[in-house]
Amino acid sequence: MPSKQISLRFIKRAVEELDRVLDEFDSSDPEYDEGLLKTAFTALINEGLITGKGKAKDLGLDDLMYEMFGEFPPEDLLERAQTFDNLIDTYVGEPSEDDIEEAKGHLERILDGLRKKVDSLEKRKLREEGLWRNA
Amino acid sequence: MSCRLKDAGLDLEMLLSGASQIVVFGSFAAGLNVPLSDLDVVCIGNGTRLKNRFLDLCWVSDENVCKYEWLGSELAGHVAKYGVWLNGPDDWRGATFTSNAAIERKRRRILSLARTVSRLWERLHPIFRAQYDVTIRRELQRLKMLEAGISIPPTRVLDETWDTEGCSGLLQFRDSIAKLRLYAGQSNAPDILRRAS
Numbered sequence: 448m449p450s451k452q453i454s455l456r457f458i459k460r461a462v463e464e465l466d467r468v469l470d471e472f473d474s475s476d477p478e479y480d481e482g483l484l485k486t487a488f489t490a491l492i493n494e495g496l497i498t499g500k501g502k503a504k505d506l507g508l509d510d511l512m513y514e515m516f517g518e519f520p521p522e523d524l525l526e527r528a529q530t531f532d533n534l535i536d537t538y539v540g541e542p543s544e545d546d547i548e549e550a551k552g553h554l555e556r557i558l559d560g561l562r563k564k565v566d567s568l569e570k571r572k573l574r575e576e577g578l579w580r581n582a
Numbered sequence: 583m584s585c586r587l588k589d590a591g592l593d594l595e596m597l598l599s600g601a602s603q604i605v606v607f608g609s610f611a612a613g614l615n616v617p618l619s620d621l622d623v624v625c626i627g628n629g630t631r632l633k634n635r636f637l638d639l640c641w642v643s644d645e646n647v648c649k650y651e652w653l654g655s656e657l658a659g660h661v662a663k664y665g666v667w668l669n670g671p672d673d674w675r676g677a678t679f680t681s682n683a684a685i686e687r688k689r690r691r692i693l694s695l696a697r698t699v700s701r702l703w704e705r706l707h708p709i710f711r712a713q714y715d716v717t718i719r720r721e722l723q724r725l726k727m728l729e730a731g732i733s734i735p736p737t738r739v740l741d742e743t744w745d746t747e748g749c750s751g752l753l754q755f756r757d758s759i760a761k762l763r764l765y766a767g768q769s770n771a772p773d774i775l776r777r778a779s
Contacts, residue, residue: 478691482698482706489707505635533631541687 455568457496457515462561464490469554474547477535484508507532508557524560527553601625602644603670607736611666614738624661626670647674654681656688656724656734663733680731688725692718693761696775703770715773719744719752722774726755753779 464487473479488506491497497506497514508528512520534550535542542550597604608622609615623639626647632639646652653674662678699706699714706714723740727733734740744752756762757779765775 476694476698478694479698479701482702485707485710486702486705489705489710492707492709509634533633536631536633541691 453516453568454496455565455572457491458561458565458568460491460494460496461487461511461515462558462565465554465558465561469551469558472551472554474544474551477542477547480535480547480550508554521560521564524557527557527560531557597625597629598669600629601627601641601669603627603647603672604668605661605665605672606668607661607665608638609736609738611664612736612739614736624657624665648677650681651683653678654684656680656684656728659684659733660735664736678733680728685725685728688721688728689759692721692725692759695721696762696765696772699772700765700768700770711772718772719774722752722756726752749774749777753777 468480468483468487471483485506488497488511491511491514497511499506499510499514508531509525512525512528516524531550531553534546534553603626605611605624605626606621607624609619610621620635621637623637625639625641626644627641628643629639629641631641642652652658658674658678659680662672662675665672665675695714695718699711699718703711720737720740723744724734727735752774756774762775765771766778768776
């Protein structure tokens with residue numbers, strides 16, 4: 448299977464949306480935090496960036512990693528995303544404020560990782576444009 | 583089950599080594615599964631929670647399984663009534679009950695969901711609004727059952743009950759919760775809350 452073309456625009460928009468989630472994050476209200484994540488997914492669906500619309504109602508942060516990076520997202524980001532999803536999951540029991548704070552920490556690290564990815568993709572793009580001009 | 587575990591990157595032997603009991607619950611245990619159903623498993627012992635499209639695996643430690651908090655929880659009541667033990671003794675099965683904490687937690691969750699949807703309505707894709715419609719309706723059904731001391735059945739049973747019995751009983755129950763009456767008639771509220779009595 449050919450690997451997915453990583454979209455710089457998609458990652459940049461995801462960073463903006465997840466940044467907004469982080470700004471509004473409320474460690475005392477896990478249901479609200481789940482809702483905030485859905486608003487981020489909504490924006491990305493409405494812009495045509497998330498295309499697995501049929502599965503959208505079950506989307507988690509780990510699914511977003513697959514949407515952005517294809518079959519093999521960076522392992523550290525995927526693991527943090529899965530941990531985040533499990534920590535804020537309200538099905539088995541009420542997550543404690545500590546769980547939610549820990550989830551917030553993972554989201555911050557995910558954002559750091561995505562920003563680094565944006566930087567490296569932008570540098571690569573500039574290098575490639577430079578090479579093309581020189582050629 | 584082992585196929586589902588393999589899909590999730592686990593194997594049954596690995597689970598057996600860390601769990602004193604393995605219990606399947608939810609739609610598979612009740613024989614109500616459809617091709618897209620996930621497999622719900624609770625293991626007694628120490629391990630890592632795992633949730634994906636195929637499998638929802640949670641752990642309760644040997645120490646906690648006999649504690650009031652677990653035995654009085656919604657999930658313990660459901661597992662005790664509908665669960666299928668694949669391994670280990672079902673030694674806590676007859677000790678479950680519905681605690682006031684479980685009822686309070688469900689009530690808090692419903693109020694929080696209602697507040698969240700109402701606040702975020704304009705920013706939610708229709709698919710998420712529809713999801714909240716279903717989630718809040720099911721949670722209200724569960725709360726009504728918890729208050730009546732009934733173990734929560736698999737989700738599909740809740741949906742079938744809703745389809746066959748209609749909404750009047752649930753609307754009446756909703757109206758008994760003062761904080762939910764605020765949403766009646768509001769356009770930015772989930773279906774079950776905005777409906778007129």
